Amino acid sequence: MPIPVSISVDAMGADSGPAIAVDGIEVILKRKAGTQARFLLHGDEAILKPLVDAKPEHVRSRIEIRHSDSEVRMTDKPSEAVRRSRGSSMWNAMVSVKDGEAAAVVSAGNTGALMAISKVVLRMKKGVHRPAIAASWPTTRGHTVVLDVGANVECGPSQLVEFAIMGEAYHRAVHGSTDPTVGLLNVGQEELKGNDVVRAADRLIREAHLKLNYHGFVEGDDISLGRTDVVVTDGFSGNIALKTAEGTAKLVGAWMRDAFTSSLSARLGAILLSISGLKQLRARLDPRTINGGVLLGLNGMVVKSHGGTDGEGFATALGIGIDLAPSGFLSEIEGNLRRLAEAEETEAAKEPAE
Amino acid sequence: MPIPVSISVDAMGADSGPAIAVDGIEVILKRKAGTQARFLLHGDEAILKPLVDAKPEHVRSRIEIRHSDSEVRMTDKPSEAVRRSRGSSMWNAMVSVKDGEAAAVVSAGNTGALMAISKVVLRMKKGVHRPAIAASWPTTRGHTVVLDVGANVECGPSQLVEFAIMGEAYHRAVHGSTDPTVGLLNVGQEELKGNDVVRAADRLIREAHLKLNYHGFVEGDDISLGRTDVVVTDGFSGNIALKTAEGTAKLVGAWMRDAFTSSLSARLGAILLSISGLKQLRARLDPRTINGGVLLGLNGMVVKSHGGTDGEGFATALGIGIDLAPSGFLSEIEGNLRRLAEAEETEAAKEPAE
Numbered sequence: 001m002p003i004p005v006s007i008s009v010d011a012m013g014a015d016s017g018p019a020i021a022v023d024g025i026e027v028i029l030k031r032k033a034g035t036q037a038r039f040l041l042h043g044d045e046a047i048l049k050p051l052v053d054a055k056p057e058h059v060r061s062r063i064e065i066r067h068s069d070s071e072v073r074m075t076d077k078p079s080e081a082v083r084r085s086r087g088s089s090m091w092n093a094m095v096s097v098k099d100g101e102a103a104a105v106v107s108a109g110n111t112g113a114l115m116a117i118s119k120v121v122l123r124m125k126k127g128v129h130r131p132a133i134a135a136s137w138p139t140t141r142g143h144t145v146v147l148d149v150g151a152n153v154e155c156g157p158s159q160l161v162e163f164a165i166m167g168e169a170y171h172r173a174v175h176g177s178t179d180p181t182v183g184l185l186n187v188g189q190e191e192l193k194g195n196d197v198v199r200a201a202d203r204l205i206r207e208a209h210l211k212l213n214y215h216g217f218v219e220g221d222d223i224s225l226g227r228t229d230v231v232v233t234d235g236f237s238g239n240i241a242l243k244t245a246e247g248t249a250k251l252v253g254a255w256m257r258d259a260f261t262s263s264l265s266a267r268l269g270a271i272l273l274s275i276s277g278l279k280q281l282r283a284r285l286d287p288r289t290i291n292g293g294v295l296l297g298l299n300g301m302v303v304k305s306h307g308g309t310d311g312e313g314f315a316t317a318l319g320i321g322i323d324l325a326p327s328g329f330l331s332e333i334e335g336n337l338r339r340l341a342e343a344e345e346t347e348a349a350k351e352p353a354e
Numbered sequence: 355m356p357i358p359v360s361i362s363v364d365a366m367g368a369d370s371g372p373a374i375a376v377d378g379i380e381v382i383l384k385r386k387a388g389t390q391a392r393f394l395l396h397g398d399e400a401i402l403k404p405l406v407d408a409k410p411e412h413v414r415s416r417i418e419i420r421h422s423d424s425e426v427r428m429t430d431k432p433s434e435a436v437r438r439s440r441g442s443s444m445w446n447a448m449v450s451v452k453d454g455e456a457a458a459v460v461s462a463g464n465t466g467a468l469m470a471i472s473k474v475v476l477r478m479k480k481g482v483h484r485p486a487i488a489a490s491w492p493t494t495r496g497h498t499v500v501l502d503v504g505a506n507v508e509c510g511p512s513q514l515v516e517f518a519i520m521g522e523a524y525h526r527a528v529h530g531s532t533d534p535t536v537g538l539l540n541v542g543q544e545e546l547k548g549n550d551v552v553r554a555a556d557r558l559i560r561e562a563h564l565k566l567n568y569h570g571f572v573e574g575d576d577i578s579l580g581r582t583d584v585v586v587t588d589g590f591s592g593n594i595a596l597k598t599a600e601g602t603a604k605l606v607g608a609w610m611r612d613a614f615t616s617s618l619s620a621r622l623g624a625i626l627l628s629i630s631g632l633k634q635l636r637a638r639l640d641p642r643t644i645n646g647g648v649l650l651g652l653n654g655m656v657v658k659s660h661g662g663t664d665g666e667g668f669a670t671a672l673g674i675g676i677d678l679a680p681s682g683f684l685s686e687i688e689g690n691l692r693r694l695a696e697a698e699e700t701e702a703a704k705e706p707a708e
Contacts, residue, residue, distance in 0.1 A: 220597025224605035243574025251578040259635035
């Protein structure tokens with residue numbers, strides 16, 4: 001029998017309060033019927049206890065409340081958060097992972113603070129400049145992992161190559177692929193196009209002799225088409241791509257509702273559809289089913305839930321934590337990070353003028 | 355009776371050959387039943403003449419073939435295109451606008467070459483660094499103009515402010531708005547987020563006393579929601595956003611087809627829907643109905659069609675040219691460009707150390 005996984009939860013981060021964390025635990029226990037997962041719930045005990053007590057026994061029995069005196073606010077700047085957040089629910093949730101009590105931490109709180117605190121508490125893996133946030137994107141062929149989707153607004157070439165290494169290992173761990181392909185997001189497939197940073201990253205990735213199935217440049221529409229399993233970009237473009245896709249899916253959803261209510265025959269058609277296909281389609285378009293970005297590059301697993309989500313969405317983020325826990329992806333990225341460091345040293349030795 | 359507008363067409367640029375240009379003319383004459391538009395068709399007469407002769411009299415009579423000995427290839431680099439393209443269909447089509455024979459040029463050819471040739475033949479408006487490509491994006495509320503969607507991979511702050519000025523005038527001209535709102539694309543709505551360039555552009559736009567209804571930062575999902583009428587960004591992020599939206603719409607379309615064929619009742623439902631709402635929904639999801647980016651910042655109107663489009667899509671690009679022709683948007687941007695230049699001079703005078 002496998003050892004039950006423990007997930008550390010920052011219960012105080014979500015926009016609508018701690019109830020969604022407790023609801024999320026109930027939902028994920030239902031979705032993953034056989035799971036033995038347990039949850040360390042960090043936050044204000046006076047608020048959390050009545051919420052937990054209101055749940056049925058099979059949910060209550062999986063939760064251990066860990067009281068925190070304070071919480072990180074959405075308005076805190078990352079630098080302030082690190083100084084002032086010792087003892088907050090976010091900090092303490094991270095410490096549970098560092099101390100080996102939990103396999104992953106899940107939080108819906110302030111992204112900048114989560115990044116900063118995770119770097120201080122868990123520390124970065126050797127060879128990584130800064131953590132990146134990876135999102136799993138549904139495609140016509142499965143899932144594409146896109147990173148960075150918002151942690152690093154400006155990135156140099158070697159950071160993009162680190163993202164490639166981390167994203168590839170993540171795809172193998174979470175989506176079970178054996179040799180995932182990696183693409184670099186650009187504005188055109190010809191090698192001549194694009195800015196200096198992506199062109200330099202393209203050269204570096206080809207010359208670093210990484211064990212990586214590198215495909216070259218891809219464009220924005222290739223993400224949803226699933227042209228490569230991993231798409232690498234800086235946090236500015238990646239965040240804009242992610243949010244644009246969310247907006248487009250919402251727009252098309254609104255158009256569908258228009259179409260289904262435009263006449264009596266359309267309404268009848270929609271009723272017939274709803275018996276079968278429409279339900280699946282609605283589930284696919286539900287942003288809560290793809291909620292949860294993973295912070296990569298740390299000595300520990302950190303899952304960031306959307307701040308504005310509900311219990312269903314938070315459950316998805318908890319599910320990612322549960323799935324990641326037994327995977328070996330943290331150790332798998334180390335070989336390629338070492339090769340990248342060697343390639344950069346060789347490159348630096350070749351160009352003494354720089 | 356209004357003077358009939360003339361559109362100059364580069365017939366040789368599309369991936370699938372010149373037939374789509376001739377087909378496009380037939381389609382747009384049908385879509386715009388009352389239009390008096392005429393077309394100067396630039397390209398190889400030996401190829402074009404049989405295509406035109408095969409069309410009915412009411413189409414033939416609107417077309418005047420202008421022979422060109424050469425054409426710009428998709429593989430030509432912009433710098434080569436300028437040197438070698440004199441006398442090509444793209445060059446000659448542009449000259450027709452410069453000489454006042456036509457009100458706008460429409461081409462499905464090589465974007466880089468089109469940019470470079472338009473700068474040489476038409477020249478840029480005073481105060482504009484480089485042209486930008488604007489796309490009209492369907493939203494839940496109407497249309498949002500997004501620029502730049504691919505012409506300028508790297509942009510400074512004052513270029514972004516120029517895009518704001520040009521995009522605002524374009525929205526008034528094409529979508530008939532009176533005081534369109536303008537947003538700056540960023541990764542977060544808080545002023546602290548984002549990279550140095552967008553933060554500097556935000557300051558400049560606020561301090562330049564432009565006649566502009568400036569809303570501040572917007573995020574990727576705000577484009578499809580129509581939060582502002584104009585969204586300003588650099589050509590790298592803008593192109594990724596545009597292509598990502600196209601890919602997402604395709605993905606959702608594929609999911610819809612799955613849903614409509616998943617069972618017998620779903621098929622029946624889809625048949626009932628197709629009588630009414632589904633047809634409209636399909637039209638909304640058809641990328642050919644939003645084909646055509648406009649090059650802004652030049653002394654003349656240039657419409658870029660997607661290279662891989664067909665007659666229906668090329669007709670949309672021709673329609674944009676016809677709609678733009680009588681508008682005064684070229685002169686409308688001049689006042690704000692002057693104010694921006696003054697604000698930059700004041701800024702430079704204030705900071706002698708820089």
